[in-house]
Amino acid sequence: MKEMNADIVIIGGSTGGCAAALAAAKMGKRVIMTEETVWIGGQLTSQAVPPDEHPWIESFGCTRSYRQFRDGVRQYYRDHFPLTAEARATRHWNPGSANVSRISHEPRAALAVIEQMLAPYIHSGRLTVLTRTQPESARTDGDEVRSVTVRHLDTGDRMELTAPYYLDATECGDVLPLAGVEYVTGSESKQDTGEPHALDGPADPMDMQAFTYCFAMDYLEGEDHTIDKPRDYDFWNSYKADFWPDKQLSFAGVRPATLEPVTYGLFPGGGKFPLWTYRRVIDKNHFVPGTFPGDISIVNWPANDYWLGPIIDVSPEERQQHLEAAKQLSLSLLYWLQTEAPRPDGKQGYPGLRLRGDVTNSEDGLALYPYIRESRRIKAEFTVLEQHVSAACREDGRAAEFTDSVGVGCYRIDLHPSTALRHYIDISSLPFQIPLGSLLPIRVNNLLPACKNLGVTHITNGCYRLHPVEWNIGEAAGYLAAFSLERKVQPRQVRSDSTLLEDYQRLLTAEGIELAWPVIRAV
Structure with a gap:
């Protein structure tokens, strides 16, 4: 079986996976990223979901690289299409004039822009992208992941990928069970989380969003x-x-x-x-x-x-x-x-x-991959609860503040009907932060979530699952793995050591990742 080695292996070319690859490659690390379909980009491309974003996205509330992606989409149309004079002159132009998105665009436009952003690192050999490739097994040693074996879906060829760090950027958190990482699925019990909208009875691991x-x-x-x-x-x-x-x-x-x-x-x-x-x-x-x-x-x-x-x-x-x-x-x-x-x-x-x-880009006419709203979620050092972000739960009108913030996001707590045939849950939330603790598994040292598989609940997943937040999660994970390599420390040490945490947050800020919100209202 063929082997490939890198500094960081990213399993899953999702929106978060691409942001993670971009961050790690910027830091000079050798990166391998796999993707199950023929298109990297996840929600933005293979799932054909135009960005869901908050009202202030054009000014603040996302990372610099995500804004570069958005600017790149508009430039893509300006460069390649005959626009009307009005469209060409409009700075915050919306290709689709959609109700739901301020920059609704074709999935293949998103693909073109993401590939362009990653191109310098792919061309230099720093980033290797393996499409039509799926994780099959993982080899572990105690609290460390030693390798992940992947299989090419067309040829059946297997390859063992090794690295000091692994990021699970799959849409469903597929590496977690393979590597024995503790995780949860479905709906938690109110008895376990205290969340007002959690289940009154026992938890239901198979109750997931449509x-x-x-x-x-x-x-x-x-x-x-x-x-x-x-x-x-x-x-x-x-x-x-x-x-x-x-x-x-x-x-x-x-x-x-x-x-x-x-x-x-x-x-x-x-x-x-x-x-x-x-x-x-x-x-x-x-x-x-x-x-x-x-x-x-x-x-x-x-x-x-x-x-x-x-x-x-x-x-x-x-x-x-x-x-x-x-x-x-x-x-x-x-x-x-x-x-x-x-x-x-x-x-x-x-x-x-x-x-x-x-x-x-499909033979059956549908998206290459289903739109996944809910993933496996790591059991994390810190789990974000409804009480941290819900407007109804916060008397001061601000979401909980986290000293270990690695980014920000904003969206309503929006849960679609579930597989237990439960109805929508849609409640007002406050602009929130992404705590570093939610990116740290409780036990495994060298695997990080980089998609919707961080430490959130069934409820809070409803506001942490959208495009700019997932991008921020992946980007923060990519920088965290690279930072940990350079400092020769474990990611959990970055959180527990105030000097390391300050240095890591300083890196994030320098790279255009906002760590806090101004005072604004709920959504």
Whole structure:
């Protein structure tokens, strides 16, 4: 079996994994990063999810490199597309004019920018990226990880990766069970965490947020792009969860914060919230006429959230069953939109909706990887609880302050329906910090989380899982591993030694990572 060695091995080319690789390579370290799909970038690329961000993102509240990514996306369109004069002159231009994001853009644009940011280190040989590569096993010695064996998904070839430090940047925390790292899944008990919105009864490790196979589509009026009837369409066309106001294949939904039923519309007009512009990634009106035949919109809606079973810590057969069922749900939603969706003119269906598999780089037309909202989470030296960030729990109107902060984030505590068929949890949170303690496993010394697998709970994962926060988590982990190598100390020593902590935080600040928030309101 072939072996490869580096200073830092990053398993998973997620949004956080890419940020970690960028940080570690900047510090002069030799890095190997693996990725299961053909696209690095995670949420931003292979999952086709435009950035979910807070209201102040253009000014503060993210790392410098994340802002460079955002600036790079806008520059990518300016460099390669014929924009209108207005779009070209608008500093904070939004390619998709989306409701949900201030910089909604195509996943392949994100890929191009991330690859450009990493290019100097790939070209120099400092960073090696192995796509279509999945972790298979890990070799450990007491509290140390000695190697991770990965397998190429196309050839079946195996390779043993060795390094002083390992970062788990997979979407589901896949290295944790392989390396025997203590972790939790699902929903904690109120008895264990004291969180107001935790379960009243015992913890439920299999109660996890829904995941979603996103897809892209455009609309060509007068044309017929109806796909073949999906195999499971009859099931999904009749399915209705007990907690949902109507059939899943419908324009029905709820206001997450109040659970009040609402009815969406597809296109703008008619007084209903338009799903079309919700995650639109191309607004054709920003481009010279003829550049795009129509807008391009990403479908990541309540109607294609899959909650009938988890894909973490189940058998490979059950995992595959749920993944395939989720794909069938998304394809069924598209077919329903094309053939049965009610229209304002009294007709049914929009056959001009066209599945854009080229946008997601896939044969089946869906995203290369499901949008994962909840991962395995390390048992950490410090776990962020609802009491630390919830507006209702904080009398002074500020989230808990952490002296070991390694970054900041801000988003509502937003949990989608879960695999235990529990409804949304959506509550106001305060701009928060990312404590270093949440990046430190309670036992293992040389493995760090670099994605959504840090020390949070089912509840607080709801606000720590979004794009800029995940980027910050990965970046902080990359710098932490590099800093620990240079100082010849363990990451947990950085937290426990005030001088080391100050030096590490000074490094983060110098690299453009904000450690604290100004005084602002809840979201």
